[in-house]
Amino acid sequence: MLGRINHIAIAVPDIAAASKAYRETLGAAVSQPQALPEHGVTVVFVELPNSKVELLEPLGEASPIAAFLTRNSDGGMHHICYEVADILAARDQLVASGARVLGNGEPKIGAHGKPVLFLHPKDFFGTLIELEQV
């Protein structure tokens, strides 16, 4: 079912400071911040040879990462995104296996304009998993 890692998302309390650390201390290529109000985050992309890291800062009152940052005030790994070829087939197979899909179970259009779903972290060893159809 799983293809390559599309991205690893890290929630950060200060995206300017995090961008500076990735750019200057780690020597990575870091994009300009993009506000994604419909997702409740501001994001920068750290481009790596084999994948990318997304740094996420809360945006707005109902940010889906606000509670995570309350529990992890320094920031931390928020989710890992795996690519799938057919997100509805993947969902149906997962649900049949007893895994829980978050929300109403229907894919949403994610930050890259492609359909995504999230899987309950308690079903996958404490890691929030995003599936993205590519």
Ligand code: CO
């Ligand atoms: Co993501």
